Amino acid sequence: MRFVVPFVLAFAAAVATSAASDDPAAIAIAGPQNPATLSAFGFFDGGAERPSPRLIPYELRTPLFSDYAAKQRFIYVPEGTQIGADADGKLIFPVGSALIKSFGYPAKSGGLNVIETRVLLHQAQGWVALPYVWRADGKDADLRVGGTRVPVTFAHGGNDLSVNYSVPNKNQCKQCHSAAGNIMPIGPVWQNMAFPRAADARAIVKAVPSLARLQPYPKWDDSRTGSLEDRARQYLKVNCGHCHAPQGSASNSGLFLDGSATGAAALGIGKRPVAAGRASGDLDFIIAPGQPDQSILIKRMESTDPGIAMPELGRSTVHEEGVELLRQWIAAMPSNTH
Numbered sequence: 001m002r003f004v005v006p007f008v009l010a011f012a013a014a015v016a017t018s019a020a021s022d023d024p025a026a027i028a029i030a031g032p033q034n035p036a037t038l039s040a041f042g043f044f045d046g047g048a049e050r051p052s053p054r055l056i057p058y059e060l061r062t063p064l065f066s067d068y069a070a071k072q073r074f075i076y077v078p079e080g081t082q083i084g085a086d087a088d089g090k091l092i093f094p095v096g097s098a099l100i101k102s103f104g105y106p107a108k109s110g111g112l113n114v115i116e117t118r119v120l121l122h123q124a125q126g127w128v129a130l131p132y133v134w135r136a137d138g139k140d141a142d143l144r145v146g147g148t149r150v151p152v153t154f155a156h157g158g159n160d161l162s163v164n165y166s167v168p169n170k171n172q173c174k175q176c177h178s179a180a181g182n183i184m185p186i187g188p189v190w191q192n193m194a195f196p197r198a199a200d201a202r203a204i205v206k207a208v209p210s211l212a213r214l215q216p217y218p219k220w221d222d223s224r225t226g227s228l229e230d231r232a233r234q235y236l237k238v239n240c241g242h243c244h245a246p247q248g249s250a251s252n253s254g255l256f257l258d259g260s261a262t263g264a265a266a267l268g269i270g271k272r273p274v275a276a277g278r279a280s281g282d283l284d285f286i287i288a289p290g291q292p293d294q295s296i297l298i299k300r301m302e303s304t305d306p307g308i309a310m311p312e313l314g315r316s317t318v319h320e321e322g323v324e325l326l327r328q329w330i331a332a333m334p335s336n337t338h
Contacts (some may be wrong), residue, residue, distance in 0.1 A: 038141040039134040048114035074100040089190035107156040127183040232329035290335035292327040
């Protein structure tokens with residue numbers, strides 16, 4: 001079931017009132033060439049930490065882990081268009097929209113040192129994913145369809161961590177943002193979204209009343225929001241479910257972590273891997289109930305070896321806190337579950 005309603009672009013101080021013909025974002029998104037610089041869209045006013053008032057900021061209750069990078073997320077919707085939502089809470093954006101996500105780390109002088117900004121553009125022929133890397137002076141970002149790597153050192157847990165931060169190439173963007181071969185947004189699901197400005201959330205619910213009946217998803221790191229199992233499964237859904245889904249790039253694994261699993265085996269519990277190899281080691285099950293150390297899932301999430309690590313993209317370090325959540329979940333399972 002799909003709901004399509006007029007999208008009211010009168011969020012107070014959130015969306016510009018200029019006509020589409022005068023809007024650089026509308027021109028850049030619809031143009032025949034992908035802009036060489038991020039400034040062509042007008043999404044930022046002279047720097048990554050100065051988003052245009054036309055953008056609607058949002059956050060995710062459970063975000064994708066990306067080497068501990070901080071992220072800033074925004075929505076751009078052109079004036080006079082419509083927005084929809086399906087019965088599962090997935091927002092549907094009209095042609096001409098954009099989803100903008102910046103990645104960075106805390107700067108020693110304060111604020112955020114933004115490395116890259118990725119944009120998903122809803123063009124007439126479908127969605128297009130483009131990565132832009134910010135210049136050293138922070139005044140603009142350049143298109144890098146081939147991706148790049150940026151060495152970064154940042155503080156975490158009282159220690160300094162160094163990573164070779166990876167900006168994905170255009171094909172890697174497609175690997176994650178893909179459903180049945182088409183690029184699609186994966187983050188904007190209403191139950192997993194939060195809006196810093198309450199007025200923005202109220203305006204969207206007013207436009208799509210059905211969203212008000214949907215309950216928020218649990219936060220992976222907040223026990224007050226859900227059970228251990230609920231939070232663990234939400235973590236897997238966000239970090240692994242875009243590939244491990246019936247229409248995802250890892251559909252042949254038979255492991256479905258996108259919330260569609262109807263039995264224990266499809267969730268990996270007591271399930272043998274489709275193809276045994278170095279990544280599986282000498283372990284038998286993706287999830288061995290009651291035995292996190294005997295679970296392939298944990299082995300692969302604790303690895304940084306490119307031939308073993310899962311997820312395959314987006315990280316070069318281990319998300320220790322996320323893996324600990326999954327360890328607790330598996331340890332709490334009755335050992336006879338399978």
